[in-house]
Structures are given as C-alpha cells and as structure tokens.
Amino acid sequence: MALKFEVLKKQGKSRLGKLHTKHGTIDTPAFMPVGTCGTVKAMMPESVAATGAQILLGNTYHLMLRPGADLVEKMGGLHKFMNWDKPILTDSGGFQVMSLTGLRKLTEEGVTFSSHVDGKKFFLSPEESMKIQHKLDSNITMCLDECVKLPAPYETVKKSMEMSMRWAKRSKEAFVDREGYGIFGIQQGGDYQDLRQISADKLKEIGFDGYAIGGLAVGEGQEVMFKVLDYAPGMLPEDKPRYLMGVGRPDDIVGAVLRGVDMFDCVMPTRSGRTAQAFTKYGPVNIRNARHREDNRPLEAECDCPLCRNYTRAYIHHLQKCNEVLAIMLLTWHNIRYYQRLMQGLRKAIAEEKLEEFAARFYENQAKGDIEPL
Amino acid sequence: MALKFEVLKKQGKSRLGKLHTKHGTIDTPAFMPVGTCGTVKAMMPESVAATGAQILLGNTYHLMLRPGADLVEKMGGLHKFMNWDKPILTDSGGFQVMSLTGLRKLTEEGVTFSSHVDGKKFFLSPEESMKIQHKLDSNITMCLDECVKLPAPYETVKKSMEMSMRWAKRSKEAFVDREGYGIFGIQQGGDYQDLRQISADKLKEIGFDGYAIGGLAVGEGQEVMFKVLDYAPGMLPEDKPRYLMGVGRPDDIVGAVLRGVDMFDCVMPTRSGRTAQAFTKYGPVNIRNARHREDNRPLEAECDCPLCRNYTRAYIHHLQKCNEVLAIMLLTWHNIRYYQRLMQGLRKAIAEEKLEEFAARFYENQAKGDIEPL
Numbered sequence: 001m002a003l004k005f006e007v008l009k010k011q012g013k014s015r016l017g018k019l020h021t022k023h024g025t026i027d028t029p030a031f032m033p034v035g036t037c038g039t040v041k042a043m044m045p046e047s048v049a050a051t052g053a054q055i056l057l058g059n060t061y062h063l064m065l066r067p068g069a070d071l072v073e074k075m076g077g078l079h080k081f082m083n084w085d086k087p088i089l090t091d092s093g094g095f096q097v098m099s100l101t102g103l104r105k106l107t108e109e110g111v112t113f114s115s116h117v118d119g120k121k122f123f124l125s126p127e128e129s130m131k132i133q134h135k136l137d138s139n140i141t142m143c144l145d146e147c148v149k150l151p152a153p154y155e156t157v158k159k160s161m162e163m164s165m166r167w168a169k170r171s172k173e174a175f176v177d178r179e180g181y182g183i184f185g186i187q188q189g190g191d192y193q194d195l196r197q198i199s200a201d202k203l204k205e206i207g208f209d210g211y212a213i214g215g216l217a218v219g220e221g222q223e224v225m226f227k228v229l230d231y232a233p234g235m236l237p238e239d240k241p242r243y244l245m246g247v248g249r250p251d252d253i254v255g256a257v258l259r260g261v262d263m264f265d266c267v268m269p270t271r272s273g274r275t276a277q278a279f280t281k282y283g284p285v286n287i288r289n290a291r292h293r294e295d296n297r298p299l300e301a302e303c304d305c306p307l308c309r310n311y312t313r314a315y316i317h318h319l320q321k322c323n324e325v326l327a328i329m330l331l332t333w334h335n336i337r338y339y340q341r342l343m344q345g346l347r348k349a350i351a352e353e354k355l356e357e358f359a360a361r362f363y364e365n366q367a368k369g370d371i372e373p374l
Numbered sequence: 375m376a377l378k379f380e381v382l383k384k385q386g387k388s389r390l391g392k393l394h395t396k397h398g399t400i401d402t403p404a405f406m407p408v409g410t411c412g413t414v415k416a417m418m419p420e421s422v423a424a425t426g427a428q429i430l431l432g433n434t435y436h437l438m439l440r441p442g443a444d445l446v447e448k449m450g451g452l453h454k455f456m457n458w459d460k461p462i463l464t465d466s467g468g469f470q471v472m473s474l475t476g477l478r479k480l481t482e483e484g485v486t487f488s489s490h491v492d493g494k495k496f497f498l499s500p501e502e503s504m505k506i507q508h509k510l511d512s513n514i515t516m517c518l519d520e521c522v523k524l525p526a527p528y529e530t531v532k533k534s535m536e537m538s539m540r541w542a543k544r545s546k547e548a549f550v551d552r553e554g555y556g557i558f559g560i561q562q563g564g565d566y567q568d569l570r571q572i573s574a575d576k577l578k579e580i581g582f583d584g585y586a587i588g589g590l591a592v593g594e595g596q597e598v599m600f601k602v603l604d605y606a607p608g609m610l611p612e613d614k615p616r617y618l619m620g621v622g623r624p625d626d627i628v629g630a631v632l633r634g635v636d637m638f639d640c641v642m643p644t645r646s647g648r649t650a651q652a653f654t655k656y657g658p659v660n661i662r663n664a665r666h667r668e669d670n671r672p673l674e675a676e677c678d679c680p681l682c683r684n685y686t687r688a689y690i691h692h693l694q695k696c697n698e699v700l701a702i703m704l705l706t707w708h709n710i711r712y713y714q715r716l717m718q719g720l721r722k723a724i725a726e727e728k729l730e731e732f733a734a735r736f737y738e739n740q741a742k743g744d745i746e747p748l
Contacts, residue, residue, distance in 0.1 A: 038692065042699040044680065067667070067692040075670055075688055083684040293441070296449055306418065310457040314449055318412065318441040325416040325699060 003140070003182030003209040005241050009350055013233065013260035016350040019210075019241050021087040021139040022180025023079060024054060028241060028262040029346050031253065031339045032057045032089060034270060037066065038082045041270050042325070042332045045084040051305070051333065052340035054086055055139075057265040060093035060132055064122065065115045069135040077137030089140035089184075089265070092129045092171075095147055095246070106146070108163065126170035134176055141183045142212065143171035150190055150220035157190035157215075164188045164214075165202040172206050182209030184243060187236065190215055191228050200235035210241040213261070217246040226255050233260035250279060250342055251366060254359050257346050269339050273332030276320050280338070282368045287331065291373040292317040305337040306330060377514070377556030377583040379615050383724055387607065387634035390724040393584075393615050395461040395513040396554025397453060398428060402615060402636040403720050405627065405713045406431045406463060408644060411440065412456045415644050416699070416706045419458040425679070425707065426714035428460055429513075431639040434467035434506055438496065439489045443509040451511030463514035463558075463639070466503045466545075469521055469620070480520070482537065500544035508550055515557045516586065517545035524564055524594035531564035531589075538562045538588075539576040546580050556583030558617060561610065564589055565602050574609035584615040587635065591620040600629050607634035624653060624716055625740060628733050631720050643713050647706030650694050654712070656742045661705070665747040666691040679711040680704060 009016040017028040033040050033048060035056045040048050048056065058078055063069065075081040078088055097104055097113050104113035110125025129144040145164035148157050168185050175183045185203035189195030203211060213232050216225050225247075233242050243263035244256050253264055269279065276288040280300045287299070295313040303309075307316065307330040319327035342362075349358035383390040391402040407414050407422060409430045414422050422430065432452055437443065449455040452462055471478055471487050478487035484499025503518040519538040522531050542559050549557045559577035563569030577585060587606050590599050599621075607616050617637035618630050627638055643653065650662040654674045661673070669687035677683075681690065681704040693701035716736075723732035 037696045037698060038689070039698050039700045042703070044700070044703065062696075066696055067688070071668060071688065071692075074668065075686060081686070081689055083689075294445060294448065312449060312455070314441070314445065315412070315455055315457075318445075322411045322436075322440055324411060324413050325702060326413045326418070328699060329416070329418065329703070 002177050002179055005210070005239065007239065011350050011353050011355045012258070014257050014346075014350050014355050015260065015262060016347055017241065017262055019262075020180070021055075021182070022178075023085060023087045023139055026054045026087055026263075027347055029253075029257045029343055029350075030055060030263050031343045032263065032265040033336050033339075034059070034265055034267045035082065035084070036267075037062045038072070038078060040332075040336070042273065042328045043270075043336070045082060047333055048084070048336065049086065051337040052344060053336060056084055056086070056088050058088050058090045058136060058138065059096065060090050060129060060136070061096035063090075063136060064093060064124075064132050065117055065120075069132040073135035073137070077135075079137060087139040088136075090133045090136055090138035090142065091245070092142045092144040093124050093132070094129070094144045097124055098147055108166075110144075126167045127174040130171055130174040130176070139181055140210065141171075141175060141181070143168045143183065143186050143208075145186045145188060145214055147188070147215050147218060148190060149218050150215070150224065152190055154192055154195075157188070157192055158195055161188040161190075161195050161199050165199060168203060169206050172208065184208055184210040184212050184241075186212040186214040186245070187232060188215045191220060191224050193231055196228065196232050197235055200232075204237060208240070210243060210263075211236040212243040212245050214245050216244065217248055217252075222252060222255070225252070226259070229256055229259040229261065250339070251363065253339075253342065254346065254362050258355065258359055269335035270332050273335045274328050276327070276331065277335075278331055278338075279335050280370060281365050282370050283366045285370045287313065287316045287327075288320050289317075295374050297371070297374070299334065300338075303334065303337065303341070305334045307334040376551050376553055379584070379613065381613065385724050385727050385729045386632070388631050388720075388724050388729050389634065389636060390721055391615065391636055393636075394554070395429075395556070396552075397459060397461045397513055400428045400461055400637075401721055403627075403631045403717055403724075404429060404637050405717045406637065406639040407710050407713075408433070408639055408641045409456065409458070410641075411436045412446070412452060414706075414710070416647065416702045417644075417710070419456060421707055422458070422710065423460065425711040426718060427710060430458060430460070430462050432462050432464045432510060432512065433470065434464050434503060434510070435470035437464075437510060438467060438498075438506050439491055439494075443506040447509035447511070451509075453511060461513040462510075464507045464510055464512035464516065465619070466516045466518040467498050467506070468503070468518045471498055472521055482540075484518075500541045501548040504545055504548040504550070513555055514584065515545075515549055515555070517542045517557065517560050517582075519560045519562060519588055521562070521589050521592060522564060523592050524589070524598065526564055528566055528569075531562070531566055532569055535562040535564075535569050535573050539573060542577060543580050546582070558582055558584040558586050558615075560586040560588040560619070561606060562589045565594060565598050567602075567605055570602065570606050571609055574606075578611060582614070584617060584637075585610040586617040586619050588619050590618065591622055591626075596626060596629070599626070600633070603630055603633040603635065624713070625737065627713075627716065628720065628736050632729065632733055643709035644706050647709045648702050650701070650705065652705055652712075653709050654744060655739050656744050657740045659744045661687065661690050661701075662694050663691075669748050671745070671748070673708065674712075677708065677711065677715070679708045681708040
C-alpha cells in the first residue's frame with residue numbers, strides 16, 4: 001500500500017495515529033479545513049499551517065469546473081498552484097454533483113451534470129473522478145460514490161450502497177498507485193447496520209489505504225449519527241485510518257473520536273467565520289450581538305490565535321458591523337485554530353489515557369455558554 | 375513644537391526627511407495606506423507593517439460614526455483598538471462630510487450632517503474635530519477645513535479658503551499639544567496662485583507642525599494639479615513636512631515628490647486591490663483579463679510580496695473569477711507593497727542624488743505597459 005498508517009496508542013475505541021504521505025505526516029485524530037476552490041476562504045495558506053492544520057481538503061467538483069483539472073496539472077498540481085506543500089485530500093466530486101437537484105442525470109456508468117457557474121455540461125464517472133484527482137495531485141483520493149439523504153427506505157439505501165460498491169471497485173482499478181499517495185473507500189448503508197456491514201466487507205475485499213464513513217451528516221441528526229458510529233467504525237480495518245466525511249460541529253467530533261474515528265472535514269469553521277459565529281471553549285458566540293459592543297476582553301482568553309491575542313470583542317464586533325474583510329479573516333483564523341486546538345487536546349488525551357475526562361470536561365464547558373457580559 | 379522633522383538631504387525641490395512621533399519615525403517621502411474604519415481593508419496590521427508602511431491614515435468621519443470616538447478612547451485609543459503601534463494620522467472628517475451632498479448644513483460655526491449609515495445627526499466644528507482626533511489618540515491631527523471641487527470661480531475659492539483659515543486658527547487653539555503629537559494646517563486656494571500664497575501666509579502665522587496641500591485631486595486633473603504643485607509647496611516652510619492629501623496614482627506621487635511634497639495618502643492601492651487592479655513596474659494590470667488564465671509567471675518578477683513570491687498570475691486570475699477573499703487580500707498586499715517600494719525607491723534616489731534618473735526610468739517603464747502574454 002502506498003500510504004503508511006501507524007496506530008501509536010489506543011484508548012477504548014479511540015486511536016492516536018500517524019498517517020504518512022509524500023507531502024508530510026498527519027497526526028490523527030485530525031481535522032481537515034476545507035479549501036473548496038483551491039483556497040481556504042479568507043486565509044493565507046501559511047496562516048492555515050500556523051493553526052496546526054496538517055492536511056487540507058480540496059473539492060473536485062469545484063476545481064474541475066474552475067479552473068479545471070488540466071490547468072491545475074499544467075501549473076504543477078494543486079499543492080504548487082495554491083502554495084500549500086502539506087498533504088491534500090480531495091473528495092470525488094460525487095457529493096456535490098448529487099446535490100445539484102434537477103441539473104444531473106445518474107446512470108450506472110456515471111453522472112452527467114451542468115455546472116452551477118455557467119451551465120456547461122460535465123460527465124463524472126469513477127474513472128473520470130480518479131483521472132481528475134490524479135491531475136490535481138491529491139495525496140488522498142476518494143472513491144466516487146452515491147450518497148442518500150437520511151432518513152431513506154431500506155431498499156433505496158441498499159440499491160445505492162450496492163452501486164457505490166461497484167463504483168468503489170472501478171475507482172480502485174482506475175486509481176494510479178504511487179508512493180506517498182493513496183485511495184480511500186467509502187462505506188455506505190445509511191443507518192442500517194446490516195448494510196453498513198455488507199459495505200465494509202466489500203470495501204475490505206477491494207482493499208484501500210483508508211476507509212471513510214459516508215452517508216452521515218446528511219440530515220439524520222447527531223443521535224442517529226452516533227448510533228451508526230457506535231458500530232460502523234468497528235466494521236473497518238483496525239490498521240487503516242477511518243474518516244468521517246463532512247463532520248462536523250465540535251461536539252460531533254468529540255463523540256466520533258470516542259467511537260473510533262480518525263479523520264474529519266467540515267466547512268463549519270470557515271463558513272461560520274464568514275457569518276460572525278466563533279467557536280469557543282464555552283460554546284459558540286455570535287460576535288454581532290450588541291453585548292460585545294463595549295467588551296474589551298478577548299474572545300477567548302486561552303486561545304493563541306491573532307484574534308484572541310491582539311483584539312477585543314469590541315473591535316471584532318465593530319469590524320463585523322462595518323462588514324470589514326478583516327472580521328472574516330480573523331474569525332476564520334480563530335475558528336480553524338479552535339478546531340486544531342480541539343484535535344490537539346483529543347490527541348494529548350488519548351496519549352495520556354485521559355480521553356473520557358477530556359470529553360466530560362469538554363461537554364461540561366460547552367454547556368456553560370459564553371462568559372457573562374461585562 | 376511637538377513633532378520633530380529633519381530634512382536630511384535635498385535634491386532640487388525634493389527632500390529626504392524623518393518625521394518623529396511618539397509612536398515611531400516616518401521616513402519621507404512617505405505614503406500612508408488608508409485605514410478608513412480602523413482597519414486597512416483586507417489586511418492584518420502586521421502585514422501592513424511588513425510592506426514597509428510606517429504610518430496609517432484613519433478617517434475621523436467614519437470612526438466618529440462607527441464605533442464612535444468615545445468607544446475608541448475607552449478602548450485605549452485607535453492604535454490599541456486596531457493593533458497598530460506605529461504612527462497614525464487622522465483627517466478632520468471635513469472632506470467626507472462635505473461630500474455628503476444634501477445631507478449637510480454648513481455655517482461659520484461648523485457643519486451639521488446626517489450619518490450615511492443610519493441617518494443620525496452629527497455636528498462637526500473645528501473644536502469638535504480636534505476633540506474627536508484627540509480621543510482617537512491620533513499622532514497627526516488635521517485642521518478642519520472646507521474643500522472646493524475644481525474648477526471653481528475665484529470668489530468661491532477665496533471665500534472658502536478664508537473660512538478654512540479661520541477654522542485653522544480655531545483648530546490650532548482647540549488642539550491639545552503633547553510631545554510626539556502634532557497638528558497640520560491645510561493650505562487651500564484652488565488653482566489660484568495668489569490665494570495659495572495668502573493661505574500659506576496665514577497658516578505660517580498660526581504655526582503648525584506640518585502643512586498639507588489641500589483642495590487638489592478633486593477633479594482638476596494631473597496637469598492642473600502639477601501646475602499648482604509647481605508653486606504651492608515652495609510657499610510652505612522649508613523645515614516642516616508637506617503633505618498632499620488624497621494623492622494619488624504612482625505617477626502623481628513621483629511628480630509631486632519632484633515638486634517638493636513629503637507625504638501622501640490615497641485609497642488607490644487598497645481600493646484597486648478589491649477590483650482586480652494591480653500596480654506594477656510596467657503600469658497597471660487587470661488580473662481578471664483572460665490573458666492571465668494560463669500564465670504561470672508571477673505578477674511582477676521583482677516584487678517580494680506574498681502574491682508575487684508564491685503565486686502565478688493564473689492562480690490570482692482563478693481566485694478573482696471565483697470571487698475569493700484571498701484575491702482581495704493578496705492584491706491589496708501587493709499594491710500597498712508596490713507603493714512602499716516606490717517610496718523606498720524615491721528616498722534612495724534622493725539620498726543618492728539620482729532622482730531625475732529615477733523619475734525618467736519610472737515614467738519610461740510605466741509607458742511600456744504590462745509584459746507580453748505568454
């Protein structure tokens with residue numbers, strides 16, 4: 001296999017690990033900020049690295065539309081194009097294409113869709129997705145799959161999962177193996193335990209460098225998601241990384257790490273940074289709220305990001321009210337740093353076998369809510 | 375006087391100088407990026423400092439509206455509020471208030487106006503402007519003046535200039551003198567040489583730490599502006615800095631330095647950064663232009679800003695097409711750095727007594743236009 005994964009330590013179902021790629025090593029459990037169009041929105045890549053992020057996620061759908069995989073390849077690959085020399089994982093494009101209601105046509109062969117930008121027609125198949133991700137020079141390529149919104153009837157989920165498994169096989173066959181690069185399979189099966197097992201078995205039979213748990217965070221709510229995570233990660237190989245796609249809120253992540261997940265991605269920290277929401281030890285804070293207007297305290301006293309080190313809540317509130325770009329820049333930075341601090345805390349807790357205490361304290365603090373107004 | 379200014383060297387009418395303030399020294403000729411609402415748009419203050427900028431301009435009008443001078447004072451002044459520990463110059467608010475057509479009422483006492491944000495009524499007089507700039511903790515306070523759009527009849531310009539001179543006297547009287555802080559008078563008189571002389575004499579009689587040339591860059595065009603600059607700076611004291619307000623394009627600045635001006639401010643580099651326009655050695659470049667789509671060259675080979683060091687034209691073009699915030703961040707940084715490099719070049723040329731050669735080469739390069747497409 002072309003990606004090396006080490007499990008350094010285990011506590012309960014949780015694992016402390018290291019995933020080695022051509023562009024560097026990722027400490028797991030890991031959170032991957034999302035760089036949709038070849039940029040983590042409102043962040044310099046060196047700032048993303050400064051938060052502690054060791055890997056980014058790039059979106060195949062967005063990049064194949066603009067600027068196009070051929071151009072990225074011509075420019076030396078996505079790392080060079082976007083000035084990020086650390087690992088990159090790319091999704092398959094499937095999830096976003098499937099979300100284009102009315103603009104797509106799905107067959108066994110693949111999916112035909114129209115660009116949301118200019119209406120231009122595109123075709124995406126397992127083979128095509130592999131080709132694109134190869135051109136992007138992605139360290140971790142994801143299989144093309146279909147993803148069903150939950151809740152959904154058993155037969156619907158089953159049929160979709162079965163096609164995803166055929167696509168997984170085609171993806172693996174089309175993937176070009178290289179040292180330091182790898183491909184992840186994606187488990188489907190919705191919230192049906194037997195389907196999750198069939199899917200996991202099929203993926204193991206094909207063989208992958210890592211295994212994603214797909215089809216969650218698609219409307220089922222945290223309770224159902226945790227119910228699935230109570231069994232789904234255990235169906236996947238012990239010696240490979242497990243990646244929960246599109247998750248999530250800080251409390252989702254803590255719950256998923258407790259259940260044996262190693263990798264995460266989500267637009268939550270970046271998107272929230274553009275809508276005035278900040279994540280903190282004591283839960284989310286909307287900095288637009290008038291109570292911050294004259295508050296000369298930092299957003300979060302313990303945080304070491306530029307926002308918390310150099311500015312008051314009053315200043316960020318002011319920037320927000322004036323729709324200043326710097327508000328977005330600082331809040332995005334803070335949120336990504338918050339997520340990385342959370343992952344660092346989780347890793348340290350597993351290393352010290354104190355994960356349960358860490359999680360208990362985390363949930364307790366989150367429930368407290370933001371500090372009292374001055 | 376509370377601000378110390380040294381003229382280190384002269385070549386022709388041009389001067390190399392140092393202006394000392396409580397928050398640091400400014401090498402002149404100097405360009406001040408504009409930080410309208412307590413932030414240089416799309417820039418971290420440490421990045422602004424990294425471009426070589428040694429002083430920022432803050433807008434009294436915008437800051438008195440939001441967040442209000444009292445709040446800034448309560449937060450420890452503008453330097454602390456916005457995390458910029460270098461010098462700050464504030465305008466008087468007059469220019470922006472005068473531009474609020476229909477929303478203002480001007481008398482000898484001052485001007486009543488309605489906020490463009492929420493319609494709330496405000497009053498600005500020389501005394502009020504001094505009070506606000508003091509609360510902001512501005513190192514260089516500007517007199518409140520009235521500014522007439524050119525071309526304008528002699529009698530209009532004369533009447534306005536005379537009131538501005540009465541306001542200059544009231545400004546000086548209301549200004550609270552402190553070590554490392556100072557106040558600049560503003561010469562008016564439009565493009566009438568005798569009025570400029572009367573204005574300069576009046577200001578010298580009152581006595582200021584520096585002298586601005588006001589009422590230019592208000593629609594008169596470069597030719598008229600240079601005609602005025604052929605005589606206006608020479609009417610002002612030799613031993614004080616001369617500041618041309620709201621100017622300008624790179625070629626305006628070079629022409630004004632040749633005519634004896636020491637300080638400049640303009641929204642040009644920052645505003646252009648938000649509209650895809652980049653300044654380069656060979657003139658302006660619109661990065662949105664399709665010819666950059668596959669161009670793997672840096673925007674400007676000789677520039678040391680992050681945009682030029684780390685990215686291709688193709689990448690910036692891509693960011694622009696996707697309306698990514700990073701495009702604005704990088705272009706703004708480049709443009710501010712361009713302006714600072716220009717000022718560094720001008721200062722070096724004066725130091726080496728090669729200003730005429732520098733200017734000739736500058737105009738020659740600008741006329742060449744951007745490099746050929748690949």
